[in-house]
Amino acid sequence: MATDKILYINATVSNPSRTDALARYLLSFLHGEITERKLTDLSLKYMDSAAISKRNADISKQDYSSYPLAKEFASADIIVIAAPHYDLSFPSLLKTYIENIYVIGLVTSYGADGRPVGLCHAKELYYVATSGGPLETRFGYDYIKALALDYFGIKRCELIAAENLDIYGSDAEAILEATRDKIDHLMK
Numbered sequence: 001m002a003t004d005k006i007l008y009i010n011a012t013v014s015n016p017s018r019t020d021a022l023a024r025y026l027l028s029f030l031h032g033e034i035t036e037r038k039l040t041d042l043s044l045k046y047m048d049s050a051a052i053s054k055r056n057a058d059i060s061k062q063d064y065s066s067y068p069l070a071k072e073f074a075s076a077d078i079i080v081i082a083a084p085h086y087d088l089s090f091p092s093l094l095k096t097y098i099e100n101i102y103v104i105g106l107v108t109s110y111g112a113d114g115r116p117v118g119l120c121h122a123k124e125l126y127y128v129a130t131s132g133g134p135l136e137t138r139f140g141y142d143y144i145k146a147l148a149l150d151y152f153g154i155k156r157c158e159l160i161a162a163e164n165l166d167i168y169g170s171d172a173e174a175i176l177e178a179t180r181d182k183i184d185h186l187m188k
């Protein structure tokens with residue numbers, strides 16, 4: 001049987017990071033070859049005018065040689081994203097990563113009716129988040145889920161979250177332990 005390609009998109013910033021620790025706990029249940037992309041180490045740049053023009057030209061020539069991260073994302077069997085909750089959403093690095101991998105012809109295409117047809121191979125995407133207060137999923141997880149299911153063609157999306165970690169009086173370690181228990185239950 002072929003080995004699963006597991007892509008770990010590490011969008012954490014702090015060191016140590018509780019989100020990264022939870023994601024690594026989840027990864028310990030997955031079997032396959034793990035490739036980690038630590039976004040703080042990638043020198044990703046937002047899509048400026050020159051990058052957009054180049055990408056449009058490349059897409060029209062079907063020249064995908066400049067987009068290894070997009071190819072890696074499209075060909076992964078399982079994707080794990082670690083993203084702490086920042087300002088109602090996730091760190092801007094993750095949005096920059098998405099801008100960089102969003103290459104029509106690799107991760108998605110559009111049908112004659114203008115609707116997206118996902119081209120990604122992954123059977124599942126796990127989104128691991130932690131938050132200081134209650135987790136508001138609308139602009140973080142729900143956005144990634146919509147992209148994954150509706151645009152990228154990923155079959156299943158799962159949220160693993162530890163919330164209220166920074167609220168005065170919270171027992172952060174107990175919340176993290178309960179979240180690890182949920183991961184045990186989900187992955188067994």
Ligand SMILES: Cc1cc2nc3c(=O)[nH]c(=O)nc-3n(C[C@H](O)[C@H](O)[C@H](O)COP(=O)(O)O)c2cc1C
Binds near residue numbers: 018020084131133135
């Ligand atoms: C820049 C920044 C923005 C944050 N924004 C929020 C927020 O909007 N809502 C919230 O509940 N927690 C917020 N937090 C708290 C973090 O989500 C929380 O401490 C999280 O566990 C940090 O994860 P980490 O240990 O993986 O870095 C923020 C923290 C930082 C550093």
